[in-house]
Amino acid sequence: MSHASAAPRRYSYLGPAGTFTEAALRQVPEAEGQVWNPVDNLGEALNDVVTGASDAAMIAIENSIDGGVTVAQDALATIPGLRIIGEYLVPVRFVLVARPGTALSDVSVVAGHPVAYGQCRAWLDGAAPTHRHLVATSNVQAAADLFDPTKGVDAAIAPPGIEAHYDVEVLAEGIAENPDAVTRFVLVSRSVPVGEPTGADKTSLMVELPEDRPGALLDLLEQFAARGVNLTLLASRPIGDRMGRYRFVIDAEGHVKDERVADALLGVKRFSPKVSFLGSYPRADRVAATIRDLHDDDTFRDARDWLRGVIEGTRDGEA
Numbered sequence: 001m002s003h004a005s006a007a008p009r010r011y012s013y014l015g016p017a018g019t020f021t022e023a024a025l026r027q028v029p030e031a032e033g034q035v036w037n038p039v040d041n042l043g044e045a046l047n048d049v050v051t052g053a054s055d056a057a058m059i060a061i062e063n064s065i066d067g068g069v070t071v072a073q074d075a076l077a078t079i080p081g082l083r084i085i086g087e088y089l090v091p092v093r094f095v096l097v098a099r100p101g102t103a104l105s106d107v108s109v110v111a112g113h114p115v116a117y118g119q120c121r122a123w124l125d126g127a128a129p130t131h132r133h134l135v136a137t138s139n140v141q142a143a144a145d146l147f148d149p150t151k152g153v154d155a156a157i158a159p160p161g162i163e164a165h166y167d168v169e170v171l172a173e174g175i176a177e178n179p180d181a182v183t184r185f186v187l188v189s190r191s192v193p194v195g196e197p198t199g200a201d202k203t204s205l206m207v208e209l210p211e212d213r214p215g216a217l218l219d220l221l222e223q224f225a226a227r228g229v230n231l232t233l234l235a236s237r238p239i240g241d242r243m244g245r246y247r248f249v250i251d252a253e254g255h256v257k258d259e260r261v262a263d264a265l266l267g268v269k270r271f272s273p274k275v276s277f278l279g280s281y282p283r284a285d286r287v288a289a290t291i292r293d294l295h296d297d298d299t300f301r302d303a304r305d306w307l308r309g310v311i312e313g314t315r316d317g318e319a
Contacts (some may be wrong), residue, residue, distance in 0.1 A: 228295030
């Protein structure tokens with residue numbers, strides 16, 4: 001008896017083909033051979049996940065130069081039922097391209113995504129000091145704008161390899177101010193059971209301070225410090241209901257199934273009822289956390305066993 005094959009999984013990403021987001025999606029082994037759905041913006045990608053139109057979406061969450069992608073952070077904070085299941089790093093490099101026959105001296109209008117333009121502006125100011133910036137929705141769309149006569153674009157900031165997708169010539173390479181820039185992407189799905197720890201993991205949270213008072217943020221951070229949990233990201237985002245109210249984007253080293261991380265999250269939940277768990281997932285750089293002996297899993301288990309023995313009368317109260 002024959003069995004119907006499983007339906008292919010569907011992944012949404014910021015398109016069109018050739019973007020850094022697509023490059024991140026290419027790092028996902030299980031996405032190979034599945035359906036890739038290019039969309040116009042991050043909101044559309046996440047909506048695909050919420051509605052079930054896609055199984056997962058790849059979105060940019062942080063850049064090593066510009067910091068957090070605030071629209072992504074705010075979306076994860078306010079859209080319920082989402083879970084980060086993986087992270088991926090993509091080197092950020094740019095080239096300046098134009099239609100064949102265009103010289104650098106001919107360039108007066110440059111299309112580029114705002115983040116890309118910010119990273120390349122110093123070079124452009126030197127090479128084309130009178131240029132004007134035209135905002136593009138993506139790095140690949142900037143190249144596409146070269147062929148829209150209504151845009152009046154002379155050149156575009158685009159990712160390397162763009163000439164495989166469009167009939168363009170590269171006027172300059174390596175135009176980004178920082179050659180070591182990296183963008184961090186996360187793969188987001190609907191809420192799923194948390195996977196097992198790998199030994200090199202990261203846990204993401206959104207936490208609101210329960211009240212505006214001196215030392216409130218310190219009290220929050222002490223939940224992690226007291227348990228030896230290092231934070232790799234701490235960023236504030238306005239809640240939006242009134243001035244002076246913030247939620248905090250937190251990335252912590254370790255996995256929710258690690259004893260020290262679980263204990264820290266329990267402390268955070270007691271401290272702030274408004275905490276959102278966004279996921280525990282393998283780190284893209286595969287760097288394992290450095291853990292002191294007093295914060296390893298066995299130490300937390302021994303402490304619980306000791307307390308249980310004290311309560312049950314099987315221990316005399318000494319460790």
